[in-house]
Amino acid sequence: xxxxxxxxxxxxxxIDDEKCRxxxxxxxxxGKKWSAGIMLAAVRGATRFVEYRALVxxxxxxxxxxxxxxxxxxxxxxxxxxxSTPVLIQYRPTERGRxxxxxxxxxxxxxxxxxxxxxRRPDQGRE
Amino acid sequence: xxxxxxxxxxxxxxIDDEKCRxxxxxxxxxGKKWSAGIMLAAVRGATRFVEYRALVxxxxxxxxxxxxxxxxxxxxxxxxxxxSTPVLIQYRPTERGRxxxxxxxxxxxxxxxxxxxxxRRPDQGRE
DNA sequence: TTAGCGACTTACTATAGGTGAGTGGCTTTC
DNA sequence: GAAAGCCACTCACCTATAGTAAGTCGCTAA
Numbered sequence: 052x053x054x055x056x057x058x059x060x061x062x063x064x065x066i067d068d069e070k071c072r073x074x075x076x077x078x079x080x081x082g083k084k085w086s087a088g089i090m091l092a093a094v095r096g097a098t099r100f101v102e103y104r105a106l107v108x109x110x111x112x113x114x115x116x117x118x119x120x121x122x123x124x125x126x127x128x129x130x131x132x133x134x135s136t137p138v139l140i141q142y143r144p145t146e147r148g149r150x151x152x153x154x155x156x157x158x159x160x161x162x163x164x165x166x167x168x169x170x171r172r173p174d175q176g177r178e
Numbered sequence: 179x180x181x182x183x184x185x186x187x188x189x190x191x192x193i194d195d196e197k198c199r200x201x202x203x204x205x206x207x208x209g210k211k212w213s214a215g216i217m218l219a220a221v222r223g224a225t226r227f228v229e230y231r232a233l234v235x236x237x238x239x240x241x242x243x244x245x246x247x248x249x250x251x252x253x254x255x256x257x258x259x260x261x262s263t264p265v266l267i268q269y270r271p272t273e274r275g276r277x278x279x280x281x282x283x284x285x286x287x288x289x290x291x292x293x294x295x296x297x298r299r300p301d302q303g304r305e
Numbered sequence: 306t307t308a309g310c311g312a313c314t315t316a317c318t319a320t321a322g323g324t325g326a327g328t329g330g331c332t333t334t335c
Numbered sequence: 336g337a338a339a340g341c342c343a344c345t346c347a348c349c350t351a352t353a354g355t356a357a358g359t360c361g362c363t364a365a
Contacts, residue, residue, distance in 0.1 A: 061221045061271075061279040066286065071222075073289040075214045078282070082209010084322075087202045094188045095198075100343050111323065116344060137331045140343070144188075147292065152188040154288035155205070159193065161281035162200040165274065211353075227312055238354065243313060264362050267312070 080125055081151065085110050085118050093128055093144040094152050100140060127151060207252055208278065212237050212245050220255055220271040221279050227267060254278060 063071075081087055085107060092106035104115055119142055122128040127148035133139040144152070190198075208214055212234060219233035231242055246269055249255040254275035260266040271279070 059273075059276060061276050062283040062286070063218055063221045063279055064223070070286060070290065071215075071218050073293055074282075074286050075218065077285060077289050077292075078205075078209050078214040079211060082205050082214070084206060087205040087209070088198075091190055091198050091202065094190045096191070101341085111325090112344070113324090113346090114322070117322095137342075146186075149186060149188050150292075151288060152190055154284045155201075156189045157281045157284055158204060159189070159197060159201050161278060162204050163197065165204075165277075166200055228310085238356090239313070240315090240355085241353070244353095264311075 077151075080121075080127075081155070083118075083121075085114055086122065089115070089118050089122060090127065090144065090148060090152055093142065094149060098141045098143055100142070103142065122148070204278075207248075207254075208282070210245075210248075212241055213249065216242070216245050216249060217254065217271065217275060217279055220269065221276060225268045225270055227269070230269065249275070 081090065088107040088110070089103060092103050095106065097103045097106050100115070100119075103119070104110060104112065107115065110118075119128060119130070123130050123142075126145055128142050129145050131141045131143070133141060208217065215234040215237070216230060219230050222233065224230045224233050227242070227246075230246070231237060231239065234242065237245075246255060246257070250257050250269075253272055255269050256272050258268045258270070260268060
């Protein structure tokens with residue numbers, strides 16, 4: 052595809068389709084409603100079901116349970132049953148999950164920047 | 179919240195709730211189904227409706243139209259009507275859109291790494 | 306004049322998410 | 336030892352969003 056303008060590049064201009072598919076796949080996993088909030092709770096120290104429910108503001112039991120299963124299936128969170136009485140169930144981020152969150156750090160910096168820009172010049176902050 | 183284990187950090191452990199909310203907000207915009215694919219098409223040079231439809235594999239006209247409107251409302255894409263005959267409608271990434279994509283670059287690197295790890299050691303690649 | 310393209314819009318069905326209540330095993334309090 | 340409560344779910348119901356297919360309108364090229 053031809054470029055009609057010369058703009059600052061984003062790094063995505065010349066990557067192959069395979070990489071694009073990988074990228075959209077991963078972003079749609081973590082971008083699914085509540086998933087990012089849950090991973091955030093995970094790396095911030097939540098382990099038990101109730102802790103996640105308290106940290107992920109507004110989520111219901113049903114969706115929390117569903118997302119935890121999905122994230123476990125993706126290998127981002129691991130579920131451990133501690134055989135105490137009563138049984139203790141722990142959900143913790145896997146190394147894969149933590150490394151994914153590290154890869155998303157630049158988005159936090161971007162978000163702050165963008166947020167600040169939008170508030171400093173309300174009508175121009177967004178180009 | 180207390181940390182029970184000492185693991186490699188992700189950068190999210192000690193950030194405030196405001197930043198967390200910003201982060202989840204942004205990731206749920208770009209993580210919405212098809213959005214990432216559309217932004218990808220945008221920074222890779224698509225401008226017209228049909229070009230997006232060709233680049234974003236599997237998307238329908240209806241959803242493409244809806245997402246383009248949403249991304250325009252978010253200030254990530256801008257819609258321009260070129261008054262030629264027939265009229266030419268262009269959708270291009272804004273500077274805000276391009277900077278967001280730049281912030282997502284590390285996710286591509288992570289994806290490649292993760293993908294390779296999973297394929298090299300099929301049963302151990304995911305912790 | 307008819308066939309086709311580009312950019313949508315509409316109608317209908319399927320899947321995902323929101324809400325609220327219920328369950329079963331255990332513990333703590335009266 | 337009965338009642339109340341916590342934890343980790345599960346079910347039923349309803350709404351909202353996504354998927355699929357067809358239609359529209361202005362234009363052009365054959």
